[in-house]
Amino acid sequence: MASLDRVKVLVLGDSGVGKSSLVHLLCQNQVLGNPSWTVGCSVDVRVHDYKEGTPEEKTYYIELWDVGGSVGSASSVKSTRAVFYNSVNGIILVHDLTNKKSSQNLYRWSLEALNRDLVPSGVLVTNGDYDREQFADNQIPLLVIGTKLDQIHETKRHEVLTRTAFLAEDFNAEEINLDCTNPRYLAAGSSNAVKLSRFFDKVIIPGFPDRKRFGGGTLKSLHYD
Amino acid sequence: MSFLIDSSIMITSQILFFGFGWLFFMRQLFKDYEVRQYVVQVIFSVTFAFSCTMFELIIFEILKVLNSSSRYFHWKMNLCVILLILVFMVPFYIGYFIVSNIRLLHKQRLLFSCLLWLTFMYFFWKLGDPFPILSPKHGILSIEQLISRVGVIGVTLMALLSGFGAVNCPYTYMSYFLRNVTDADILALERRLLQTMDMIISKKKRMAMTRRTMFQKGEVHNKPSGFWGMIKSVTTSAPGSENLTLIQQEVDALEELSRQLFLETADLYATKATINIVFDRVGKTDPVTRGIEITVNYLGIQFDVKFWSQHISFILVGIIIVTSIRGLLITLTKFFYAISSSKSSNVIVLLLAQIMGMYFVSSVLLIRMSMPLEYRTIITEVLGELQFNFYHRWFDVIFLVSALSSILFLYLAHKQAPEKHMAP
Numbered sequence A: 001m002a003s004l005d006r007v008k009v010l011v012l013g014d015s016g017v018g019k020s021s022l023v024h025l026l027c028q029n030q031v032l033g034n035p036s037w038t039v040g041c042s043v044d045v046r047v048h049d050y051k052e053g054t055p056e057e058k059t060y061y062i063e064l065w066d067v068g069g070s071v072g073s074a075s076s077v078k079s080t081r082a083v084f085y086n087s088v089n090g091i092i093l094v095h096d097l098t099n100k101k102s103s104q105n106l107y108r109w110s111l112e113a114l115n116r117d118l119v120p121s122g123v124l125v126t127n128g129d130y131d132r133e134q135f136a137d138n139q140i141p142l143l144v145i146g147t148k149l150d151q152i153h154e155t156k157r158h159e160v161l162t163r164t165a166f167l168a169e170d171f172n173a174e175e176i177n178l179d180c181t182n183p184r185y186l187a188a189g190s191s192n193a194v195k196l197s198r199f200f201d202k203v204i205i206p207g208f209p210d211r212k213r214f215g216g217g218t219l220k221s222l223h224y225d
Numbered sequence B: 001m002s003f004l005i006d007s008s009i010m011i012t013s014q015i016l017f018f019g020f021g022w023l024f025f026m027r028q029l030f031k032d033y034e035v036r037q038y039v040v041q042v043i044f045s046v047t048f049a050f051s052c053t054m055f056e057l058i059i060f061e062i063l064k065v066l067n068s069s070s071r072y073f074h075w076k077m078n079l080c081v082i083l084l085i086l087v088f089m090v091p092f093y094i095g096y097f098i099v100s101n102i103r104l105l106h107k108q109r110l111l112f113s114c115l116l117w118l119t120f121m122y123f124f125w126k127l128g129d130p131f132p133i134l135s136p137k138h139g140i141l142s143i144e145q146l147i148s149r150v151g152v153i154g155v156t157l158m159a160l161l162s163g164f165g166a167v168n169c170p171y172t173y174m175s176y177f178l179r180n181v182t183d184a185d186i187l188a189l190e191r192r193l194l195q196t197m198d199m200i201i202s203k204k205k206r207m208a209m210t211r212r213t214m215f216q217k218g219e220v221h222n223k224p225s226g227f228w229g230m231i232k233s234v235t236t237s238a239p240g241s242e243n244l245t246l247i248q249q250e251v252d253a254l255e256e257l258s259r260q261l262f263l264e265t266a267d268l269y270a271t272k273a274t275i276n277i278v279f280d281r282v283g284k285t286d287p288v289t290r291g292i293e294i295t296v297n298y299l300g301i302q303f304d305v306k307f308w309s310q311h312i313s314f315i316l317v318g319i320i321i322v323t324s325i326r327g328l329l330i331t332l333t334k335f336f337y338a339i340s341s342s343k344s345s346n347v348i349v350l351l352l353a354q355i356m357g358m359y360f361v362s363s364v365l366l367i368r369m370s371m372p373l374e375y376r377t378i379i380t381e382v383l384g385e386l387q388f389n390f391y392h393r394w395f396d397v398i399f400l401v402s403a404l405s406s407i408l409f410l411y412l413a414h415k416q417a418p419e420k421h422m423a424p
Helices: A019-029 A075-085 A100-118 A132-136 A156-171 A191-204 B002-029 B038-063 B068-101 B109-127 B144-177 B183-217 B226-235 B237-281 B287-300 B306-340 B346-368 B375-382 B390-415
Strands: A010-011 A043-050 A058-067 A092-098 A141-149 A174-177
Touching: A010 A019, A010 A100, A010 B287, A019 A043, A019 A092, A019 B183, A043 A191, A043 B237, A043 B390, A058 A075, A058 A132, A058 A191, A058 B183, A075 A100, A075 B183, A075 B237, A092 A100, A100 A141, A100 A156, A100 B287, A141 A156, A141 B287, A156 A174, A174 A191, B002 B038, B002 B068, B002 B109, B002 B306, B038 B068, B038 B346, B068 B109, B068 B144, B068 B346, B109 B144, B144 B390, B183 B237, B287 B375, B306 B346, B346 B375, B346 B390
Parallel strands: A010 A058, A010 A092, A092 A141, A141 A174
Antiparallel strands: A043 A058
């Protein structure tokens, strides 16, 4: 049942925000016991029921590519990372709620990943400035996830959540705030789970005509017999 | 009156250095992290400021700026402060931040950090015993005792770094030239990397589906944990979970391979970039060579020895100072980026501040050799009766040892990965 259709979602963010824990939680529904440094890229697969609960329900494999590193890496590391940014269907931007810099760096991360597709020679032509218009006509669905929610004290929670709401709005994306060491944040039926499901649905079938440009192709279900 | 003017000049320059250290910390070292504990930034900037002030005093000594007695006073004061920072403050805070990272000891942070500091002091003191550093007529807690020990550590550090750098630099540049990386090489490696990722993905897809069917059928995959778990898994195990463990092992091997390929690709990109930079640089000379060119030119013509010796030593010492500060800051930054994380950033920055302080103190000790006799007196006066010759011999010994072991280390590493260095 070889299929050429891939559903590829990048998971980007600074070192230490919790991308590996998040990916482990999303794919294996378990908390990652011994998180360690991600060198290069680690991939995991999530089985997703597209349009769950409706007669058109189909099962898809969603590949989550967890790319490690920091935005300030040497250009040689950035060029190596760029090989993973080919034909991406969706991007999950992960930031640490206790670390403002990680949220600010998300702009640079998204530019690094998105510009890869627009400039085939692989050279980053932007000077790193964030431009909202770039995200307005961006075809790739984005999702912003904030981690380490449990480490935010009750009194500061409102201020932090307001800040992240602005952040998500800038990216024209939904946002989820959770703690990767606690599976109950993504329990079935919770609003977070619904947002996640909606995001993956958008990734599988975006509502835009020129999906081919990003390497999607037609969709077939990937049932495992 | 002149003392007041001199002091105000010194204080102004110290504030300037402090500001520079602060900016460097904010813009360069910590640009990807959030500064939550400002005390770290303050300590770093203060260490930097007082270290630079020492060099400034040397330059003032040569140029005969400021009053001689006020210079002496500031030397003493500066040394006291630097020693205070290097021996008391920075180690204590390093211990404090290390202890804060460990959750268990969180409650009695202060107690444990004091204990750590006392341990450090014990070893620090013991360090001085086997060395013939100073004459035995000084008391226990005198400046000379502390400086001698700080000097030993700093000089060892400098010698180690210099030895390694002296061997590593030509080796790296040689290998960069010999390798001659082409774009096709890089593309081939990238293709292999992506193929490996694809293999990992297909295996993980099988695992995910197996887990799902097992979950739906009501079986639960328990990883064998503990002694009894292992015994049980030998006799009774569902075929699904056996499959999973097998595939997991294959996946682990493939992931290790993908990491290696990623690092090799990054290495090739770095080589390509360096070759470009090096070839662009041909034709420009560095400041020291230019300085020597100018000096040689002047030597050809008749000149007044006394007049020029002051200026030449000033230039030379200045160049040494500036390049060593710049080199140190660059190395510290690279090192910091490579090993720090959001949890350990505070500890690492403080360690770097400690190393920087010790490095600067020992630079002052060693620079005495490069200075003409009449300028050495102030250092001899201030630092007391240290056996300076010992430090120079110690530097040479450690430099040799470090260079030889780097050669050995690089040779072994070269043998381990011969295919990397074969020309295509």
